[in-house]
Amino acid sequence: MRSWVKQAELDAGTRSDRLTSDERAELARLRAENRRLQAASTRYAP
Template identity: 60%
Template sequence: MAASRRYPLELRERVVRMYRTIEPKPQIKRLAVDLGVHPEALRTWIRQAEADAGERGDRLTTGEREELAALRRENVQLKRANEVLRTASAFSPRSSTRPGPGDGAP
């Protein structure tokens, strides 16, 4: 279940777009205070926008983050399925392709 967002997505996009178009670049803290958002929230949004635009190599893009989250969820499901199969196989009789005594073997 996703956490609720304190700031609407539209606000985030507008603020980041505003920051990226202003020249010279304002101080993030001052701009955040002027716009009524937390400075670290604005800093995070700007970094993510730069990563999505290919301007930063130290962060995953939004698409990569979503893919990673989906792969992690799938990994958890597969681990659960493997555990169920492992547990079920412990209770099932072992079958063999070799005939046992009394199976008509010479």
């Protein structure tokens, strides 16, 4: 329950010590894209 309250506070902008839900989603998306690009670069590298 405590973590849910902290996340709600982050999303509402009353806290700034951690990532918001949107920032977490973007970070996850960027990490996945980075893994995909790294795998592609090793596949096509000489």
